[in-house]
Amino acid sequence: MRLKCLRWLSPDSALKRGALREECVQFSIAHANQFDPLLTFLDELSDLTRFRTLELNLQSCLLFHLAGLIKVFSGSRIEKLFDDIAEYFCSEFLCQGYSPDQKSSLRISCWVGLYQCLEEAALSSVEYISNLEKCIEVLFHLLPASESANFTGVHLPNTCRGMACGSSMLGKGSRGLVPLGDLVQGGSQSNEVLKKIQAKVKLVRMGSIPLTELGRLKAYMLNSKSKDIWNLLVEVVAALQYADGSFKRQWLVDAVEISCVSSYPSTALLFLGLLSGSCCKYGSLLTLDQLSLLSDLPVTLPSLVTEPSWEVVAESFVSSLWTSTERIYYWVAEKGLPDNTSIAQPIDGSEKDIASFLLHVMYHTCICLKEYLPLEKQLRLANMLTQNLRKEK
Template identity: 40%
Template sequence: MKVEAQIPHKSNNHRDPTLLREECLYFSLAHADHISPLLQFLDDLTDLPRFRRLEMNVQSVLLQYLSHLMKLFSDSRSKKLYDDLAVYFCSHSSSYLDYSPEQRSMLRMLFWKGICKCLVEVVSEETDSFSYVKKCIEWLVPLLNLCNDGQPEFVDEWSAAIKCLIVAQKSWSSDMLQVHSTTSLSEGEHVDAARKIIIRARLCFAGCVSALELGNIKTTILSTTADGVWWNVLVEVAAAVYSADNGIKKQWLLDALDIGCVTAHPSTQHLG
């Protein structure tokens, strides 16, 4: 991996300590496979107590090169790395919460990108590392925020997440995105259901998930009141179904009309 070649030229000021630390990190990533002290340096940097104190730009580099770190580390050390990152991003007492919402989203986006590269280059369902990578994805999905109208709050983060889920194993990602009836859900659970359906709709639109699978939760989608976040759920599902063949689109229309006749607060009240 040509890490050194990817060092960004952010500044002509070589005395900039921020840039200098980044260049040291890139150098370490490039040569740690044959220089033990550099490997130890990366090991120390990615240990949670140290990682949480790093500047955000250094954290960003480490997240981007997650796949390279996995190639350098043993399986047990890689597992610890993922466990530490899960704690960092999901703990209610994490220093990560000191960042602004935009900064937190950027770090999560880079984590998604790093995981995606791991799934492409390092991890497969047959490897031991698959279980802890999967666990991190399951922790990250609920952090994909929605605005009050159901629109994804941070577009770049959502885009990175969808790209990662596209390359993830279909079998377990489908289980992770299971949605049950929204009838008796709390507001938080309602948003979580909306998030999962939007993800499934985008995977369907990308050709990763069949529109038939989306049809399995058709009743839940169409029998929920179309207000708040749910309006955008309908928009996302409509975009996904639009790319399906005519037979599936016709069945969706017929089912929408049917559900609209028997449901107290159908989403289909806006049909037409």
């Protein structure tokens, strides 16, 4: 029996034919354990070559009922099922064959099916989880790009059904399914690593996992080349707009501390520009031009740090900012750091082109915040300017 009713149906209407075919598929899933022909039928329908030829509603039906399929398929067939789904959503056929709404409908059906699979005890086995993870990563990468971040703190409505569905479907299992264990700190990050970080940030922005999960990304992002990580910095700052004040203040302090030891201090400073610009009174004028963000630090950082709710971290922040400034000064001047300076990673040579500009910006930022520095460091700051002027002459 091959369910010939799928081909020989009453021609009353396309809608009725589609609904009946879906019921036939659901019937097959429900009884495949008792009848081998039904299992063979489902095996054929789920094979990627045949699956691509099915009507849209039947594809959605099979994706929606993935949990039912894994109950009747063997272990190796389950692995192939997930691999086929991942390949299908990456294929040019999907991109060219359907409208945006149709592709969104398929993705939503798959999100639902994958979530139900997470509930199945059978998938507690590691051999299946890796294949399911692949499907989830593919779907994450297909999520539409986030709307332009509104850094004034006003919530932007999320009208993307796929993103909303992904959030609700994967809120439970997402932490373990977007692993961070193989991230490499520093330098250029591979595309796969960046995709994993991006997936994590998107989950936070969608509310599927708590903001505290962003803390695990901090060291990786702020010790990477800015050209690789810029879009993620923007995403993170957008997510931080919904955090409470203490959480934002901790990010501010941690970022400036990382700039003291990072091989890429410009990345941490760009993040400080984004965060301070989004939170201070000049937020409505914030630009996403990187050089402008850095140029504005002498305005945005003092404006933020001197606000009553932020002044609690002012001394520790300015102390670290001074340390970072002094480190860049000695690097630009090609001098060794003082003996009492804590050990830090060497600044990468790729920062050389922007180093003098960074020093200029950081020096003027420290001048604007010098009231939070002890007298000794204020004198060293003045001496730094004097020596720099002599060098220019």
